[in-house]
Amino acid sequence: MRYTEDEVYRASSQFRLWSFTAEQLAAQRAETNKAAVERVKAAVHRQRAQRQKESVTGSESERNGSGVDNQAVNGVQKEVEYLTVAEEQKIVNHLAETLIKLGEHFRFPVEVVATGIQFLKRFYLYNSPMTYEPQLISRSSIFLANKTENHHLTAEKYAAGFPKTTAEQILAPEYLIIQALRFTFDVRHPFRGLKGGHMEMMAMAQGQGIAPEAHGRTAAEMQAEMLYLPVRVGGAQNRMTPEELASRITTAYTKASSILKHAAILTDAYFLYTPSQIWLSAHLIADEPLTAFYLSTKFPSPPTSSPQYNKLLTTLTFCKKLLLSHHSLSPSNSSASSEDEMKAKEAEQAAGIGALIKKLRHCRDPDKIDLVKLNKAVKRDAVQDGQLEEQKAKRRKMEREGFKKEADSFWGPELPKKE
Amino acid sequence: MALSPMDSPRSVPGPAKTLAAKTKALAVQNAASSPLSSGASTPTEGTMDLAEQMNDQTRKQFVTGARLGEGTYAIVYAGHYRHDPTRLVAIKKIKVNADYKDGVAMDAIREIKYLQELSHPNIIKLHAVFSTKDQNLSLVLEHLPLGDLEQLWKNKDVRYGGADIKAWACMLARAVWFCHKNFVLHRDIKGNNLLIAADGNVKLADFGLARSFADPFRPMTYNVITRFYRPPELLYGARYYGGAVDVWSMGVVFAELALREFFLPSETDIQQLSVICDVFGTPTEETWPGVSKLEFYTPPSNPSSRPQPLQFWRARFGILGDDGIELLRAMLTMDPKRRLTAQQVLEHRYWTNAPRPTEKEDLPKNGGGAKVMGEDLKRRGGEIESGRADKVARKLFG
Ligand SMILES: Nc1ncnc2c1ncn2[C@@H]1O[C@H](COP(=O)(O)OP(=O)(O)O)[C@@H](O)[C@H]1O
Numbered sequence: 001m002r003y004t005e006d007e008v009y010r011a012s013s014q015f016r017l018w019s020f021t022a023e024q025l026a027a028q029r030a031e032t033n034k035a036a037v038e039r040v041k042a043a044v045h046r047q048r049a050q051r052q053k054e055s056v057t058g059s060e061s062e063r064n065g066s067g068v069d070n071q072a073v074n075g076v077q078k079e080v081e082y083l084t085v086a087e088e089q090k091i092v093n094h095l096a097e098t099l100i101k102l103g104e105h106f107r108f109p110v111e112v113v114a115t116g117i118q119f120l121k122r123f124y125l126y127n128s129p130m131t132y133e134p135q136l137i138s139r140s141s142i143f144l145a146n147k148t149e150n151h152h153l154t155a156e157k158y159a160a161g162f163p164k165t166t167a168e169q170i171l172a173p174e175y176l177i178i179q180a181l182r183f184t185f186d187v188r189h190p191f192r193g194l195k196g197g198h199m200e201m202m203a204m205a206q207g208q209g210i211a212p213e214a215h216g217r218t219a220a221e222m223q224a225e226m227l228y229l230p231v232r233v234g235g236a237q238n239r240m241t242p243e244e245l246a247s248r249i250t251t252a253y254t255k256a257s258s259i260l261k262h263a264a265i266l267t268d269a270y271f272l273y274t275p276s277q278i279w280l281s282a283h284l285i286a287d288e289p290l291t292a293f294y295l296s297t298k299f300p301s302p303p304t305s306s307p308q309y310n311k312l313l314t315t316l317t318f319c320k321k322l323l324l325s326h327h328s329l330s331p332s333n334s335s336a337s338s339e340d341e342m343k344a345k346e347a348e349q350a351a352g353i354g355a356l357i358k359k360l361r362h363c364r365d366p367d368k369i370d371l372v373k374l375n376k377a378v379k380r381d382a383v384q385d386g387q388l389e390e391q392k393a394k395r396r397k398m399e400r401e402g403f404k405k406e407a408d409s410f411w412g413p414e415l416p417k418k419e
Numbered sequence: 420m421a422l423s424p425m426d427s428p429r430s431v432p433g434p435a436k437t438l439a440a441k442t443k444a445l446a447v448q449n450a451a452s453s454p455l456s457s458g459a460s461t462p463t464e465g466t467m468d469l470a471e472q473m474n475d476q477t478r479k480q481f482v483t484g485a486r487l488g489e490g491t492y493a494i495v496y497a498g499h500y501r502h503d504p505t506r507l508v509a510i511k512k513i514k515v516n517a518d519y520k521d522g523v524a525m526d527a528i529r530e531i532k533y534l535q536e537l538s539h540p541n542i543i544k545l546h547a548v549f550s551t552k553d554q555n556l557s558l559v560l561e562h563l564p565l566g567d568l569e570q571l572w573k574n575k576d577v578r579y580g581g582a583d584i585k586a587w588a589c590m591l592a593r594a595v596w597f598c599h600k601n602f603v604l605h606r607d608i609k610g611n612n613l614l615i616a617a618d619g620n621v622k623l624a625d626f627g628l629a630r631s632f633a634d635p636f637r638p639m640t641y642n643v644i645t646r647f648y649r650p651p652e653l654l655y656g657a658r659y660y661g662g663a664v665d666v667w668s669m670g671v672v673f674a675e676l677a678l679r680e681f682f683l684p685s686e687t688d689i690q691q692l693s694v695i696c697d698v699f700g701t702p703t704e705e706t707w708p709g710v711s712k713l714e715f716y717t718p719p720s721n722p723s724s725r726p727q728p729l730q731f732w733r734a735r736f737g738i739l740g741d742d743g744i745e746l747l748r749a750m751l752t753m754d755p756k757r758r759l760t761a762q763q764v765l766e767h768r769y770w771t772n773a774p775r776p777t778e779k780e781d782l783p784k785n786g787g788g789a790k791v792m793g794e795d796l797k798r799r800g801g802e803i804e805s806g807r808a809d810k811v812a813r814k815l816f817g
Contacts, residue, residue: 008601013535035469109637126469147521147528150630155521171522175554178523180470183548183556185532192633368468375554 013184036128095138115187116142148185172375190279198253252287263326281319478549492526507562526627541594543624566785569610572679586776594623596761599662606643608668619779656714663755670750700726707754742769
């Protein structure tokens with residue numbers, strides 16, 4: 001009846017379908033990008049041919065909803081510039097950060113935000129922002145995350161939190177997202193592991209720790225060792241009172257927890273590492289000697305003689321590096337830099353994203369712009385009830401223009417309006 | 420607990436896994452070829468995106484046949500793999516609920532979410548999921564042709580004894596233990612959600628009400644679990660609860676198998692509470708600390724019910740033996756904090772004491788008609804037929 005956490009994780013869809021090596025991840029993103037470019041190219045060709053035909057007959061009516069702007073000026077056809085993989089990633093990551101703010105605005109629980117961001121990242125592993133508008137997908141992803149995390153929220157109430165947005169627009173991409181998620185909704189987060197580890201460390205500090213038998217240290221010995229943990233790895237021994245130790249453990253927890261809520265969900269950590277590896281790496285960043293001590297209690301002494309321990313440490317070092325690469329943890333983001341510098345950096349970033357969004361606008365897949373329409377078309381085809389009345393079509397066209405305009409303004413730091 | 424050497428995260432080969440292994444996993448999982456290997460760079464199939472193509476491939480793998488039945492939120496069809504008509508499946512097509520304005524139904528989301536994660540011989544297997552053109556989700560499930568545990572005890576053509584009950588109850592207990600180990604509450608355990616496979620295995624199905632219970636501080640709804648199987652804490656309106664709710668339901672199913680009759684039937688939620696109190700006594704702060712703080716709790720009126728004595732249990736559940744009765748009563752403890760956990764249920768000596776549970780191949784089956792009867796005659800003698808307890812129960816509740 002022994003059933004380890006390891007076995008639990010191996011059976012999870014996160015492990016089966018959503019864990020990769022860095023190389024696999026890069027290869028898949030390159031494939032996705034290539035496929036999207038080819039699709040847009042084909043669509044552009046089709047549209048240009050159509051337009052030429054139309055200009056002969058003088059019809060302008062079906063021009064609406066085109067993602068590829070009319071670049072045929074006076075018959076000169078400019079080549080479309082497509083997003084690179086790196087640019088796609090920048091856009092998706094920007095959207096993911098926006099979702100954190102959105103989550104704060106709506107007061108979603110942390111699991112909802114973290115799951116919604118993973119949905120977004122998973123979606124764009126097999127789809128390109130050139131195909132599906134990332135802002136719409138991100139909003140819907142987090143709505144879906146509310147459902148899968150059992151956090152009750154109606155589409156209507158959620159939509160009302162955005163300017164000019166209907167429940168229909170929020171729900172339109174739901175099937176696309178569910179399909180791209182390959183019908184897996186469970187995301188394993190590192191939060192619970194961190195809490196468990198924290199409680200264990202607290203127990204150890206109080207002389208109530210339990211080490212595996214092979215380890216051979218008593219609870220009292222572990223406590224004594226803990227009270228002398230250096231501040232830095234390799235630093236001098238540092239005698240702490242039990243209160244000081246407890247507060248140190250709590251400080252480490254708080255810092256690690258904040259890393260889990262930002263760097264861990266915004267980088268590729270979930271694709272590359274297990275939840276335990278992620279929380280341990282975050283804890284290493286927060287307090288290396290404490291984490292190293294904690295890890296050592298899990299292996300026979302001395303831990304360095306265990307190949308498993310050394311392997312684990314190597315993995316954690318890579319994961320730690322990945323987390324530290326996130327700008328929320330970069331040194332320039334800390335007290336060293338002045339407020340002005342920070343502001344300048346933010347502005348620079350915003351400008352960079354702005355330019356990418358502009359670029360995206362010129363290379364979008366024209367077939368996939370209006371998701372509400374697309375969604376209806378799919379349903380319509382299925383039920384064969386064909387025609388839409390003139391009135392409805394007109395209303396839909398207005399809606400489409402409405403949210404296209406609104407999408408343009410969203411990309412700034414602007415947040416949804418208060419309910 | 421959070422990390423032992425055995426559980427060392429590095430021993431999970433996730434990041435280091437080979438492409439081949441990954442591809443295989445994908446093929447098994449959704450029976451669609453892996454996007455990593457299938458030349459995604461040639462998006463020739465019209466305007467379908469990669470995910471749509473994968474979905475299409477999955478859908479084409481199955482053939483839908485006759486309608487098997489209809490539940491509250493889905494219609495179930497017989498089906499089979501296109502390439503191998505002998506490999507049967509059940510295809511559960513989620514109904515569109517026009518009243519639900521928030522997209523894909525929550526039942527479907529929950530069922531898919533949890534079945535994707537739970538892989539266990541006593542939990543129904545989800546082979547694949549696909550969506551059809553009209554955007555209906557279909558779950559491709561393991562085909563379980565021999566009915567369910569409720570049909571089984573209701574079918575008077577099927578005779579069974581204590582060793583058989585032990586085998587069925589044990590499979591149920593394993594399924595519940597596994598769910599809880601994965602921090603999943605089923606919240607609708609009952610005889611007709613326990614389906615029977617061709618090989619006699621019992622499988623827990625219908626995860627439409629399931630949810631995770633990892634966070635003990637998030638309130639949950641008390642309006643779950645079919646009434647006869649609903650534990651007293653939910654009837655009293657508890658919003659913070661855990662695995663104990665499923666253990667109660669499991670106890671009621673166990674009792675029904677022995678009685679061959681509903682154990683705690685009622686017409687209303689209020690009546691359900693009084694039926695429970697008639698058997699277990701009206702709870703008080705002494706017998707169940709904290710009970711008086713639950714929203715719908717009312718102190719016992721005079722005269723309040725007292726728990727039934729051991730004699731009551733022996734008269735009705737003799738077929739389970741004394742240790743079986745002890746286990747049953749421990750699963751049906753009013754105070755959820757003192758009720759056995761799923762782990763403790765499995766650790767009970769009832770399972771290892773004589774008689775040994777019947778091997779699943781030898782279990783009596785539903786719907787086998789003459790064949791089942793014939794096999795039944797060959798069974799060892801000395802088994803108690805549980806019809807007697809049945810009549811007592813009917814007198815009590817009828
Ligand atoms: N996996 C399965 N294999 C065979 N038949 C099934 C399976 N699942 C369900 N059925 C049949 O379909 C019917 C409807 O099932 P379900 O949707 O679960 O509704 P309910 O539980 O409300 O009866 C069941 O009564 C059963 O006869």
